[in-house]
Amino acid sequence: MEEIISKLLSGGAEILDIPSDLRDLAISRYEDVxxxxxxxxxxxxxVYPQGSFRLGTVVAPFSPSGGYDIDLVCWRDLAKESTTQDGLKSMVGEMLDEYMRQKNLEGGDGPTKIAASRRCWTLSYPEHDFHLDVLxxxxxxxxxxxxxxxxxDTSLVRWQHSNPIGYARxxxxxxxxxxxxxxxxxxxxxxxxxxxxxxxTTLQRLVQVLKWHCGVRFAADPENRPPSILITTLAARAYGGESDLYSATLLAVQRxxxxxxxxxxxxxxxPNPVHESENFADKWNDYPQRRVKFxxxxxxxxxxxxxxxxxxxQGLEEVVARLGKSFGMDPIEKAARRYGDEMRGLREAGSLSIATGTGLLSTSGGRLVRNHSFYGSHGQ
Known part of the structure; x- marks a missing residue:
């Protein structure tokens, strides 16, 4: 059963992952910037990537209009004493605005809009279903x-410490x-x-599974949803090197x-493992209910x-229904169909068996399942 759950979780995470062609397009766009x-x-x-895109733990947005979120660092070689937070952000914003203007004049493939948020500038590419958050x-x-x-960070007086490259290592x-x-x-x-x-790898899929479940769980309560970096850090610390996704996920959430x-x-x-002064759970101290909900x-x-x-x-349909209640039916059902296609291929190749005592299809021993010709008793 654990093998089947691993297949369903892995298949669902793959479905929610950023497609490779979209990933390569996003890379070409931020490299152009x-x-x-x-x-x-x-x-x-x-300019370089940070966060889930860099780590390979992206999951699809949980709102239809969201688009994939690609986090970038825009690094400027300046001494802290020579600028201010507002000054730096304005400087980067002016350059990005000029970049967008130039791309539009050339009739090129630049962003359609630039917008400011608390910490970053967002370059939108709605026709490609992603946006670049430039920090x-x-x-x-x-x-x-x-x-x-x-x-x-426009809401804080002090500069904020980070180290995305060190964190990825x-x-x-x-x-x-x-x-x-x-x-x-x-x-x-x-x-x-x-x-x-x-x-x-298993660790990356583990993080994707947790972010996927968390996104569904907090869909109606986004303000209290745990941040991705908090989930990723705790999951990576708790990961024990397990090779199957079910065991890796269960043991991680327990640890x-x-x-x-x-x-x-x-x-x-x-703590941020590469910068101990950065606290990924800092909001818990201001909003205690967030820790309780986590x-x-x-x-x-x-x-x-x-x-x-x-x-x-109890059969595959029952397992799919149970997982689908918490993970969302669509990705789990798609993963189940992929699993069914895989099992059908193995059966046709003569590599599929029925696990003793469960009646579930397996590749790890049991009674061999005969291939079906679908021609009936009179054959060809």
């Missing part, structure tokens, strides 16, 4: 890690499977390093609470997975 800034503004400009940043020269940055290091796959690809391509977004700190000053804390969500998904595993002998 970076090249234009470097050519127009000089070499002190740099202005400068070097954090007071921190030992050379990839550390300072971020703008840390995330990779949590999975021996990911390191192995990426190293093999690097050797095959004869390059120094392959980006995480090129592969999908995640032990990585939540309650410090002597009473603050709840989930823990309730963990309990909910734990119960779901345990219940599904106990449905031995």
């Amino acid at each position: 970076g090249n234009w800034l470097g050519t127009t503004g000089g070499p002190a400009w740099l 202005p940043a400068i070097p954090d020269r007071e921190h030992d890690e050379p990839t550390s940055i300072l971020l703008t 840390w995330f990779r290091d949590q999975s021996a499977e990911m390191r192995s796959v990426l190293e093999k690809m690097a050797r095959a391509d004869n390059v120094a390093e392959v980006p995480e977004y090129r592969v999908r 995640m609470p032990q990585f939540i700190e309650h410090r002597d000053n009473g603050a709840w804390w989930v 823990l309730a969500w963990l309990k909910d998904i734990t119960t779901l997975l345990e219940d599904a595993a106990r449905m031995r002998g």
